[in-house]
Amino acid sequence: MAKNIIFCFSGTGNCLNIANNIAKVLGETKIVRIRDNVSFTDATGYDKVGFVFPCYGGGAPEDVLDFAMKLRVYPGTYTFGITSCSAYMGTGLAKLNKIIPLDYWGVITHQCSCIWLFPHKLMMPLLTIGEAQVRSEELAENMAGDISDGVVKVQRPPMNILNAFENMLWPAIAKKKIASFKVSDKCIACGQCVKLCPRGNIRLENGRAVIGSNCAQCLGCLQYCPESAISIGRITDKREHYHNPKIRAQDLF
DSSP states (O other): OOSEEEEEOOSSSHHHHHHHHHHHHHOSEEEEEOSTTOOOOBOTTOSEEEEEEEOBTTBOOHHHHHHHHHOBOOTTOEEEEEEEESSOOOSHHHHHHHHSOOSEEEEEEOOOOOTTTSOTTOOSSOOOHHHHHHHHHHHHHHHHHHHHHTOOOSSOOOOOHHHHHHHHHHHHHHHHHHTTEEEOTTOOOOOHHHHHOTTOOEEEETTEEEEOSOOOOOOHHHHHOTTOOEEESHHHHHSOOOOOTTOOGGGGO
């Protein structure tokens, strides 16, 4: 059995890549994807327990916090959380810390995956995909070094009031965007989006992908679609699509 475990939620690959890079440094680390077909609830046998997840709408994906509520962790186990975002960390780490107190936490900015909101290159600092990837790998390695050494942060993850307000509005915004999903005639019914969806929210019907209403807004289906057949309004057709250059769609199945 691995000594350490990382629970990861990832739609377009940035967080899985970060988790992979941390695991390389820690060694003997198991990575578990947070998605609909995972029933993992017991992390009591691990030395270090970590979470890597993105910032969605000023907070963490609901799936991450729901998963953390069900997870058993021994008191005194070293815990950590890393969030990936395009500019600001949001409330995710602060909310996770209330469920599972974190010994260590960090933030890594990368390309924006929510392209119906911003072009993917709109990140802080402004970097190309290649530059952002190099920076992400370096930061993940540095954080992994701290985690390996058992560094404990005295300061708790902050709860920004503006982000908290944004996160309150996010479900209504996401619901509106979910209703805007369209699948064009370019769809070849390859089934990749079905396997990618962390909530099992996509099915194939009459030779075309059909997207349901239970969407986490990870946009993996849109960003990885080999035919660019999935959109959320015209803006996502115009903007360049993005997924992590080191993560294949198969890595997220």
